[in-house]
Amino acid sequence: MIYFALLILVIISYLFYYIGKKRALNLKFNGNIKLSSQPDYFGYYVVLMALIPALLMWFGLLLFKGNFQEMFVMSPILFPDISTWSDGKLGLILNKLNNLSVIVNLPLDDLTNGEKSILNMASENELTAAKNLANFDKIYGWSNLTLFIILPIILGFLATRSISGKLNAQPIVEKIITYIIKGSSYIAILITIGIFLSLVFEAINFFRYVNPVDFFFSTGWNPNRAFVVDASEGFDKDDLENAFGFIPLLTGTLLIATVAMIVAIPLGLMSAIYLAEYASKRVRDIAKPIIEILAGIPTVVYGFFAALSLAPFIKDVGESVGLPVSAESALAAGLAMGVMIIPFVSSLSDDVIKAVPQSLRDGSYALGATRSETIKKVILPAALAGIMGSFLLAVSRAIGETMIVVMAASLRANLTFNPLEPATTITTQIVTSLIGDVEFDNPKTLVAFALGLTLFLMTLLLNILAITIVKKYREKYE
Amino acid sequence: MNSLNKRLSAEKRFQAYGLFAVALSMFFVLILMWKIFSTGSGAFVRTTIEANVFFNPDFIQVNQNSLEKELYRASYVALADEVVRQNHPNLNEEQFIKVREMYTRKFDYQLRDYLLENPDKIGQSIIMKITASSDLDQIVKGNYPRDVPEAQRKINDYQLSVLDKLTSEGKVSSVFNFWFFTKGDSRDPETAGIWGAVMGSLYALIICFSFAFPIGLLASVYLEEFVKPGKVTDIIEVNINNLAAVPSIVFGLLGLGMLIGVIGLPYQVPLVGGLVLGFMTLPTIIIASRASLRSVPPSIREGALAVGATKMQTVFHHVIPLSLPGTLTGTIIGMAQALGETAPLLMIGMVAFVMEIPGGPLDPATGLPSQIYLWSESAERGFLEKTSAGIMLLLLFLIIMNTAAVLIRRRLEIKW
Numbered sequence: 001m002i003y004f005a006l007l008i009l010v011i012i013s014y015l016f017y018y019i020g021k022k023r024a025l026n027l028k029f030n031g032n033i034k035l036s037s038q039p040d041y042f043g044y045y046v047v048l049m050a051l052i053p054a055l056l057m058w059f060g061l062l063l064f065k066g067n068f069q070e071m072f073v074m075s076p077i078l079f080p081d082i083s084t085w086s087d088g089k090l091g092l093i094l095n096k097l098n099n100l101s102v103i104v105n106l107p108l109d110d111l112t113n114g115e116k117s118i119l120n121m122a123s124e125n126e127l128t129a130a131k132n133l134a135n136f137d138k139i140y141g142w143s144n145l146t147l148f149i150i151l152p153i154i155l156g157f158l159a160t161r162s163i164s165g166k167l168n169a170q171p172i173v174e175k176i177i178t179y180i181i182k183g184s185s186y187i188a189i190l191i192t193i194g195i196f197l198s199l200v201f202e203a204i205n206f207f208r209y210v211n212p213v214d215f216f217f218s219t220g221w222n223p224n225r226a227f228v229v230d231a232s233e234g235f236d237k238d239d240l241e242n243a244f245g246f247i248p249l250l251t252g253t254l255l256i257a258t259v260a261m262i263v264a265i266p267l268g269l270m271s272a273i274y275l276a277e278y279a280s281k282r283v284r285d286i287a288k289p290i291i292e293i294l295a296g297i298p299t300v301v302y303g304f305f306a307a308l309s310l311a312p313f314i315k316d317v318g319e320s321v322g323l324p325v326s327a328e329s330a331l332a333a334g335l336a337m338g339v340m341i342i343p344f345v346s347s348l349s350d351d352v353i354k355a356v357p358q359s360l361r362d363g364s365y366a367l368g369a370t371r372s373e374t375i376k377k378v379i380l381p382a383a384l385a386g387i388m389g390s391f392l393l394a395v396s397r398a399i400g401e402t403m404i405v406v407m408a409a410s411l412r413a414n415l416t417f418n419p420l421e422p423a424t425t426i427t428t429q430i431v432t433s434l435i436g437d438v439e440f441d442n443p444k445t446l447v448a449f450a451l452g453l454t455l456f457l458m459t460l461l462l463n464i465l466a467i468t469i470v471k472k473y474r475e476k477y478e
Numbered sequence: 479m480n481s482l483n484k485r486l487s488a489e490k491r492f493q494a495y496g497l498f499a500v501a502l503s504m505f506f507v508l509i510l511m512w513k514i515f516s517t518g519s520g521a522f523v524r525t526t527i528e529a530n531v532f533f534n535p536d537f538i539q540v541n542q543n544s545l546e547k548e549l550y551r552a553s554y555v556a557l558a559d560e561v562v563r564q565n566h567p568n569l570n571e572e573q574f575i576k577v578r579e580m581y582t583r584k585f586d587y588q589l590r591d592y593l594l595e596n597p598d599k600i601g602q603s604i605i606m607k608i609t610a611s612s613d614l615d616q617i618v619k620g621n622y623p624r625d626v627p628e629a630q631r632k633i634n635d636y637q638l639s640v641l642d643k644l645t646s647e648g649k650v651s652s653v654f655n656f657w658f659f660t661k662g663d664s665r666d667p668e669t670a671g672i673w674g675a676v677m678g679s680l681y682a683l684i685i686c687f688s689f690a691f692p693i694g695l696l697a698s699v700y701l702e703e704f705v706k707p708g709k710v711t712d713i714i715e716v717n718i719n720n721l722a723a724v725p726s727i728v729f730g731l732l733g734l735g736m737l738i739g740v741i742g743l744p745y746q747v748p749l750v751g752g753l754v755l756g757f758m759t760l761p762t763i764i765i766a767s768r769a770s771l772r773s774v775p776p777s778i779r780e781g782a783l784a785v786g787a788t789k790m791q792t793v794f795h796h797v798i799p800l801s802l803p804g805t806l807t808g809t810i811i812g813m814a815q816a817l818g819e820t821a822p823l824l825m826i827g828m829v830a831f832v833m834e835i836p837g838g839p840l841d842p843a844t845g846l847p848s849q850i851y852l853w854s855e856s857a858e859r860g861f862l863e864k865t866s867a868g869i870m871l872l873l874l875f876l877i878i879m880n881t882a883a884v885l886i887r888r889r890l891e892i893k894w
Contacts, residue, residue: 274496400725
């Protein structure tokens with residue numbers, strides 16, 4: 001249906017472009033009217049006039065489809081006690097009606113036995129509502145089709161009629177396009193606002209159940225307690241005390257990120273130094289892309305590798321020297337994450353090392369310093385701010401990394417700084433709390449947004465700090 | 479002199495550290511690839527057992543004149559059991575159950591699909607290669623050891639003896655596993671395929687491209703060509719740079735909270751997945767496209783303006799076409815990143831068990847990386863193989879996309 005509509009849209013656009021241009025040419029050569037724009041622009045003019053209102057209305061219809069549907073189907077006439085229903089029950093019934101609406105209008109012969117029994121079990125009102133729903137889908141489909149075909153045709157026809165010697169199409173078209181371009185560049189801001197609002201709103205909902213002080217400072221993390229309580233009866237804040245404590249997640253995140261940094265910083269920085277200062281061009285041309293491959297590998301692959309090979313390997317090694325190592329140790333997740341971040345550190349450091357002016361190197365060599373002395377005493381101090389910036393960006397990457405920790409780290413919160421023990425992270429818990437049933441009235445789901453907000457602010461802070469540092473450094477040498 | 483030697487050996491040591499770091503990083507790439515290829519290659523073949531199949535009309539209760547619908551709905555489970563009994567005569571009930579376990583549970587579907595294609599075979603006997611169960615498959619491939627005590631094996635001694643008998647009769651063979659590339663997910667590893675996930679990812683990427691490419695291109699045009707640097711552009715610029723560094727899981731939360739929660743788009747569909755990936759890719763495209771626009775020399779613009787073009791004509795007729803290769807390169811790299819992103823797909827539900835192959839962006843689906851994640855969570859050895867094979871396919875797509883990006887850059891990009 002939607003492809004059909006899009007196809008029609010494309011055809012209509014082309015037809016209107018052609019009609020508009022044709023009419024303009026006709027006026028110019030047969031009517032001897034002097035046009036104030038090129039004929040092309042009349043074509044664009046007709047297309048824009050025909051399509052923009054239709055697209056806007058279609059978008060509106062899409063946005064409010066749910067509201068229309070509810071008005072049509074979940075009316076108090078069919079369900080007198082609807083105002084007393086909880087969101088959960090509403091969702092269940094709507095789901096049931098959706099299933100019913102698919103089969104309600106089919107002939108009985110086409111139904112399987114399972115479908116027949118579903119029909120038999122439904123009440124009379126539910127059947128009516130399901131029929132309404134099926135009809136609604138039909139009406140909605142037709143109204144979409146109307147929007148896509150009839151409205152553009154009428155508008156396009158009117159726009160074509162309005163073409164005359166007086167109409168100056170070019171400035172109008174250019175104005176509209178300017179608005180479209182301007183709007184596009186604001187979408188990036190809209191996305192940020194969207195992120196912030198959706199996180200803040202749901203986080204506020206979460207803090208209605210859980211005291212913020214409890215959340216940020218308590219050390220117990222047992223989100224399953226929220227299951228014990230029936231959501232419709234409301235939560236007692238005492239029930240949720242120590243259920244959502246952020247501290248063990250924070251320490252787990254920092255622990256794994258620290259392990260990752262211990263791997264990534266020396267390896268990344270030394271690779272960058274070697275490739276920038278020592279390696280011949282041929283070595284660099286081969287080694288650099290290979291290291292960059294590490295950056296291109298999806299994180300789910302690292303997670304799989306960490307869980308399948310790295311964690312058992314570390315456990316075996318640990319046990320052979322008599323150390324008790326968990327199968328979900330923070331070390332395994334951290335190591336895999338570190339490998340993932342190596343190319344990130346190395347390419348950012350590479351950029352800053354290359355930006356150090358050659359004159360500094362030459363000066364140091366002239367004083368008799370060896371290459372390594374030049375690097376350690378001249379280049380690195382000169383590039384320090386930039387390198388720090390790249391480290392901060394890498395930390396922000398590590399904190400926000402999800403798949404590796406979801407697959408290789410533990411789900412159980414554990415307040416520890418021992419990398420051989422299991423630890424959980426913020427991102428792991430966001431994923432865990434959203435897998436399965438998503439209920440926007442249960443703190444077990446909502447906590448994901450509170451965690452997401454915290455994560456967003458943490459990474460934002462690190463990024464801004466890093467970008468400011470890097471910018472300052474750049475200004476010094478440019 | 480002594481101190482010079484010290485300094486020179488320090489120099490050597492430092493260089494060795496650097497070389498070691500590079501070598502170690504490259505070693506990680508190798509070990510990752512080796513591990514994945516060694517565990518995944520098995521997924522491309524599957525073990526089959528040759529069997530005589532008699533399409534007995536009494537068992538499936540259809541005849542030569544039955545409609546396709548009747549053929550489709552008929553029950554093939556009894557027929558499947560009968561095929562096992564015929565090919566392994568004189569089994570007692572216990573033995574029968576064990577032998578039946580050696581074939582895939584879904585082999586009634588295999589019979590059905592065959593009959594739907596060849597309806598004239600009703601009442602006839604043919605020889606068919608029937609897929610073996612995943613456990614048998616793993617034994618044949620050598621991934622499960624045979625020489626451990628019976629209690630530690632998923633295939634017991636009796637089944638092993640039947641297998642050896644079948645092998646000596648030449649009835650066990652390996653065929654290329656087309657199912658892996660044509661089927662959707664399944665509960666049984668031997669019938670699970672990746673195609674549903676590939677289509678899910680494809681639809682998501684199409685949505686992602688149709689959202690992010692036009693908007694990214696137009697936004698960069700506005701920022702580079704139409705506004706003078708000022709407060710607004712500064713805000714947008716800082717914003718874009720920050721957006722590029724926001725963790726992907728946060729975009730997933732945006733999709734869940736905004737697109738699904740507020741706007742009411744459905745759960746676990748590629749449309750939402752594609753939009754979320756589009757939000758993530760947008761900054762990458764804008765940054766690449768701006769760099770590419772900036773590299774178009776001012777003389778082009780001045781030339782166009784000098785012969786009377788408007789600003790809009792200059793930009794759309796001259797500047798954008800010249801900068802398009804750079805923009806496309808950035809777009810493809812951004813899309814390759816989007817293809818590998820898993821976390822946002824988890825947030826918006828594209829990580830459920832979906833058997834059907836999605837027919838559009840509004841059908842429930844998984845994506846390629848989330849299918850890999852799903853399989854990796856399963857304990858069965860058969861799925862381990864599928865996970866690695868899925869990763870190989872994902873890496874193949876990424877290599878193709880990145881190569882395309884490099885080729886576009888080399889072939890089409892104009893050096894000024």
